[in-house]
Each structure stands twice: as C-alpha cells, then as structure tokens.
Amino acid sequence: MQNKIDRITDILRRDDGISGAMHYTEQISWILFLKFLDDYEEELKIEAMLNDKSYQSILDEKFRWQVWAAPKKDGKLDVKNALSGSDLLDFVNKELFVYLKNFKNNENFKSIEYKIGGIFEFIDNRIANGHTLREVINIIDELSFNKESDVFALGEIYEKLLKDMGSDGGNSGEFYTPRPLIKTMVEVINPKAKERIYDPSCGSCGFLVESFFHILYKDRAKREKANLSVEELEFLKNDALFGKEKTPLSYAMGVMNMILHEISSPNIIKTNTLSKKITDISEDEKYEVILANPPFGGKEKEQIQENFPVKSNATELLFLQHILKSLKNNGRCAIVVPEGVLFQNSNAFVSVKRDLLDDFNLECVLSLPSGVFLPYSAVKTNVLFFSKGLRSIIDEKTKDVYYYELIPPYKLTKNKPLEYTHFDEFLKCYKDRKITANSYLVSLEELKNRNYDLSAKNPNVKEEKSLREVEEILEELKQNQDKAKELFAGILKTIK
Structure with a gap:
C-alpha cells in the first residue's frame, strides 16, 4: 500500500496545480477518503443483507466511486465508460464537489453525512490535469479497505502523509x-x-x-x-x-x-x-x-x-x-x-x-x-x-x-x-x-x-563555561592579527 502512495506523490509532484507536501497530501486525502467510503458502504450493505434489512446508500448512485471513478466490466476497469481528461475534471469540479459540499447542510451533527460536508466544505480539487487525476484514481482503486488489517494499514499511511505535511x-x-x-x-x-x-x-x-x-x-x-x-x-x-x-x-x-x-x-x-x-x-x-x-x-x-x-x-x-x-x-x-x-x-x-x-x-x-x-x-x-x-x-x-x-x-x-x-x-x-x-x-x-516562576535549573548539572565555536576563535585571532599589524606599522613610522 505504501508503494502505491509513493507512486501517487511522484505523479502529483508533476502536476501544475500541486505545490508542496500540503497540496499533495490534501489531494490524496479526498480521493482516498471517497474510496474508503465506498468500501465502508459495501460492508454496511452486506451487514444489512445478512440481517434481512434494506440499506440506504449515503451517496446518490451517480456520485458513488464505482460509478464515476472506477466503473468495472468483467472485474476490470471499464476504460470506455471511465471519465478522463477534461471530462473527468468537469465532472469532479462542477458536479461531484458541488454535491459533496452540500452535505454540510445536514442537521444531524453526529451523522456521517454531516462529516462529509465538513470535509468537502474546505477542500477543492487542485489537480489541474484530468489525465493525472485518472492515473491517481486508478492506483487508489487498487487499494481495498474491506479487512481490518487494510484499514489499520491505511491509518498508518495517512499518519505518514500528515508527517510529511508537517515536515514541509x-x-x-x-x-x-x-x-x-x-x-x-x-x-x-x-x-x-x-x-x-x-x-x-x-x-x-x-x-x-x-x-x-x-x-x-x-x-x-x-x-x-x-x-x-x-x-x-x-x-x-x-x-x-x-x-x-x-x-x-x-x-x-x-x-x-x-x-x-x-x-x-x-x-x-x-x-x-x-x-x-x-x-x-x-x-x-x-x-x-x-x-x-x-x-x-x-x-x-x-x-x-x-x-x-x-x-x-x-x-x-x-x-x-x-x-x-x-x-x-x-x-x-x-x-x-x-x-x-x-x-x-x-x-x-x-x-x-x-x-x-x-x-x-x-x-x-x-x-x-x-x-x-x-x-x-x-x-x-x-x-x-x-x-x-x-x-x-x-x-x-x-x-x-x-x-x-x-x-x-x-x-x-x-x-x-x-x-x-x-x-x-x-x-x-x-x-x-x-x-x-x-x-x-x-x-x-x-x-x-519565586513569584510563580516555573522555570528551574537542574541541580544535578554542574555549571560549565560554554566553549566557544572554532569560527569565533579564528575570527578573534584574525582581528588581533590585523590590530598587531596596524600597531607594528605605526611603530615603524615613528622610528623612521
């Protein structure tokens, strides 16, 4: 899984819309989240079916990962119906994000719908090239979050992304x-x-x-x-x-x-x-x-x-x-x-x-x-x-x-x-x-x-004189040498 994320970051670094770790972490995040949400919904559907209950999907069909991001035919990506290039960008920017941002209007604070709205209210697609976005989506579609071990690994990877973001x-x-x-x-x-x-x-x-x-x-x-x-x-x-x-x-x-x-x-x-x-x-x-x-x-x-x-x-x-x-x-x-x-x-x-x-x-x-x-x-x-x-x-x-x-x-x-x-x-x-x-x-x-001064010196450490840096000593020697030359020149003048 980590190798795939590394591949994605390399791809995104070449995109004109991405600048630095903050941008590529943000962009990987929203795509990862939608794939994770799709797998999460599949689990909920199976659970409902086993309990002989109906399941109401969180997202409308048009905006589900399996429909817009990774439609399948015989278990493989249906290239003919998978959006790419400007068509993909238009759908993501003008339809998908508009739809997801509207979730913020949900009044149930504890619901997953409210959280989705909270996420997408403040995130936009920054990927400028539709073919780059298609590459990233294809790689993320290969990831599966159906097992607990997969979700655990995802959490670890996301922590690394955030760390890279902070180190930036x-x-x-x-x-x-x-x-x-x-x-x-x-x-x-x-x-x-x-x-x-x-x-x-x-x-x-x-x-x-x-x-x-x-x-x-x-x-x-x-x-x-x-x-x-x-x-x-x-x-x-x-x-x-x-x-x-x-x-x-x-x-x-x-x-x-x-x-x-x-x-x-x-x-x-x-x-x-x-x-x-x-x-x-x-x-x-x-x-x-x-x-x-x-x-x-x-x-x-x-x-x-x-x-x-x-x-x-x-x-x-x-x-x-x-x-x-x-x-x-x-x-x-x-x-x-x-x-x-x-x-x-x-x-x-x-x-x-x-x-x-x-x-x-x-x-x-x-x-x-x-x-x-x-x-x-x-x-x-x-x-x-x-x-x-x-x-x-x-x-x-x-x-x-x-x-x-x-x-x-x-x-x-x-x-x-x-x-x-x-x-x-x-x-x-x-x-x-x-x-x-x-x-x-x-x-x-x-x-x-001590007037609530909470700073304290370690009594176990003896006070030591701090040693000067080598550069500082050499600079002082140079200045002394220059001064000695001046004095010597002055003495020669008085002798003459």
Missing part, C-alpha cells in the same frame, strides 16, 4: 505534532474507557486518534484489542472524543484522519475555541482528559481577550485559561507550552500560573529539547502535566513538582527528528518520580515564593 514547514506545520510526543503524553495521562477526551486545538486530531487506540488496544503493535464491553466500545466511537479547530483545512484533515482511523462519528467542531467566554463553559463542556498542543506566538484581538478574566494577546495564555476551566474535577491534562510561559513574570502570566498552582495539581514539567517542532518552529517547549482535585502522584507532605529534562543522544533537526525511544527513561521514572541525572524535584512553596 511553513503553515503546514500546524497540522502535525510529532507522534512520539503525542504517544508519550497519552501514555502518561492514560485515558480510560467511558472518559471524555478533549483537544481544544485539534489540528489533524493526533491526540484524539492516539487516545482512541490507547483505549481500544491492549497491544497495538500486535493488534490485540482490550476487553471492552459493547457499551464501552460504542461510547469510545461516538461519545468519547471531542475537538475544536479554527483553521478550515486543519479541520477537514482532522475529521478525515479520524474517519480513516475507523472513528466514524468524530465530535469535531470548526470554531475559534477562544471565541467562547470561559464563564459560559457549562459542566457538560468539561472533560475528564484534556490533551493539547495549542498555537503559541499568535496574537488575539481585544474582542477575543474580553472572554477571559486574565486578558492577554498571547494565544498560549488564553488557551491555558480555557483548558483550566474545561477540566472536570478529578480530570487530567497534558499541554505543550512555549518555554516563555514558565518564566514570564508579567501580571497576566503570573495570575494564570497562580491559578494553576493554587487550584490544580501541577505534577510534572517535562522540558523538551530544541528542535522538536522543526522546521515549523524553533521555539523551545515544555509539557505541563496536571490534574484537578486529586493527587495521584504528588506527595501530599512535600507537594513537590517533578521536573524532567529530555536530552536526546543527538541534536534534533528536520532529518534527525524526535523518536519515541527518547522518552524511555522518562516513562520509566515518571510514576515513581525517580531522581536521575535528568530529573529533580522542586517544592510548590519554592515556586510560589
């Missing part, structure tokens, strides 16, 4: 949080069956998909499923996973990512999370688990800031307030924040950090190395793990915060990214709050006395 840098980085980091955060928070899980800036829904598999599988590598009841499984697929996303394309890719991972009814809303007054957040809008990597470095206008008790144009501070308000009693949260959140001492930052330390249980600060989000962002980040109303990890007597510095064996770059194995020691040490060369404890009292 620029604006496409918003779609992708490194999966090793997501997997680690989910593992620490440990979402359970019947818990509601929320990501207020869900992007491509990596946290929600990983949480789904964390609960669904006892051993994901071996595809050994957990012993969930029918009720628990239904809750997981329909009522456990919630997200909000502001950016149209991110929203579409996120919904598609969840559906392609067998989550047929994702509760994802396209909205600016920060546009809701946090005083209006009801108990129904609070969650047992929150996992997030909200946007940082952005600026929000005054109208949005009015929704928060602590006003700031820093998006990271507004999201943190929203998350604190959205966490249920006995809930758990892991959130990625830029390093500045730890040490910023303005009134706004201190006020929100005071709420965090006084009203919640800050259990761990995981310091991530530079380069985790390259090439999208070079900002150094941390993960805050905290809970509300329980102290499952913090020692009640000392109330210490566990700090851990993640130090990979090499400098992270675009071509040498973060790996899941880099978290091995952290995951072994976290629960027991084990002190190592990379970890230490800081008392809550000390953090409060």
